[in-house]
Amino acid sequence: AQTVTQSQPEMSVQEAETVTLSCTYDTSESDYYLFWYKQPPSRQMILVIRQEAYKQQNATENRFSVNFQKAAKSFSLKISDSQLGDAAMYFCAYRSYYSGGSNYKLTFGKGTLLTVNP
Amino acid sequence: ETGVTQSPTHLIKTRGQQVTLRCSSQSGHNTVSWYQQALGQGPQFIFQYYREEENGRGNFPPRFSGLQFPNYSSELNVNALELDDSALYLCASSLAKGQDYEQYFGPGTRLTVT
Numbered sequence: 001a002q003t004v005t006q007s008q009p010e011m012s013v014q015e016a017e018t019v020t021l022s023c024t025y026d027t028s029e030s031d032y033y034l035f036w037y038k039q040p041p042s043r044q045m046i047l048v049i050r051q052e053a054y055k056q057q058n059a060t061e062n063r064f065s066v067n068f069q070k071a072a073k074s075f076s077l078k079i080s081d082s083q084l085g086d087a088a089m090y091f092c093a094y095r096s097y098y099s100g101g102s103n104y105k106l107t108f109g110k111g112t113l114l115t116v117n118p
Numbered sequence: 119e120t121g122v123t124q125s126p127t128h129l130i131k132t133r134g135q136q137v138t139l140r141c142s143s144q145s146g147h148n149t150v151s152w153y154q155q156a157l158g159q160g161p162q163f164i165f166q167y168y169r170e171e172e173n174g175r176g177n178f179p180p181r182f183s184g185l186q187f188p189n190y191s192s193e194l195n196v197n198a199l200e201l202d203d204s205a206l207y208l209c210a211s212s213l214a215k216g217q218d219y220e221q222y223f224g225p226g227t228r229l230t231v232t
Contacts, residue, residue, distance in 0.1 A: 004160075037223075043206060045161070045223035091160050104212075105151065105174060106221065108160030 002027045002094050006109035013082045014117050020067075021077045021112045023092030031097035034068065035106070036077045040088040048090070051075065053097070079114075087116045122211050122224035130230045131199050139194040139227045141209035148213060149173070150192040151221060152184060155206040167192055196229075204231045 003026045013019035025034070036048040051059045051068050058066050063080045079086055092109040123142045131137050143150050149168045153161035163176035167186035181197040190211070196203055206228050210221035 042225060043208075043228075044225045045208060045210075047220060050220075093160075104149070104166055105163035105176065106153075106161070106210075107163070110158070110160050 002029075002032075002096070002107045004092050004094050004107055004109040006092055006112050008112045009110070010113045010115070012115040012117060013079070015082055015084060017082055018078060018080045019082055019114065021079075021090050021092075021114065023075045023077070023109060025073050025075065025092070025094050027073070027094065029096060029098070033095045033097060034066075034075045035093040035095070036064070036066070036075075037091045037093055037108075038086075038088045039091060039111070045091070049077065082116050084116050084118060087114055089113050122209060122222050124207075124209055124224040124227050126227060127225070128228045128230075130232060133199055133201060133231055135199050136195065136197045137199060137229060139196075139207050139209075139229070141192045141194070141211070141224055143190045143192065143209075143211035144222050146213060147211035147222070148190050149211065149219075150186055150190065151210045151212070152192070152194045153208040153210065154178070154203075155208060155226070156202075157205070161208055164194070199231045201231050204229060 005024045032053045034051045038046045038048050049061045065078045067076045089111045091111045093106045125140045151166040152164040155161040164178050165175040166173045170186045183195045185193045206226045208226045210223045212219045212221045
């Protein structure tokens with residue numbers, strides 16, 4: 001079974017600064033997807049960025065980028081030019097690449113609460 | 119395009135009762151997954167429905183059951199409620215097309231069991 005670990009329960013950053021959220025995972029699979037989700041106080045889980053394990057290039061979405069280290073099973077999220085609206089709980093999640101049964105499920109970490117200070 | 123909606127927003131039930139939570143999938147999506155998110159935790163996968171059939175289940179007892187209807191809306195039923203069932207219940211819909219699809223989440227139903 002896959003596991004996802006987020007070792008930082010809380011992080012804070014000054015507005016306009018950069019912050020990195022950490023995530024490690026454990027799997028015996030070679031192909032999979034990794035995601036970062038944002039959950040603001042409204043509770044709606046929003047996809048921030050995704051990474052396919054077979055791609056060596058790190059994914060980037062505007063101010064959000066990842067550092068994917070497959071051998072180390074590490075998947076960190078970097079938020080540049082932090083904005084007040086970035087304040088939320090951030091979850092790292094894993095999904096198997098293979099279809100069938102519950103392989104489509106997302107396995108989440110416990111989350112990191114990000115505070116953005118003005 | 120209508121997003122994923124869930125009802126009710128909040129619900130309070132007594133231990134031993136039964137509850138039904140509802141989810142309306144995003145237009146065109148034929149797959150729905152349900153997750154339980156306890157306070158301070160990440161969501162845990164309950165089960166998934168694809169074209170009205172259960173397509174995978176997490177580590178939840180049989181008193182957690184579901185339905186998916188022809189219009190792809192879905193229900194989560196929980197019987198014999200326990201205090202530990204208090205959580206945010208999220209549904210996520212997706213359009214299954216091979217390996218590559220995204221799950222779109224609803225805002226959740228907050229269930230409190232007293």
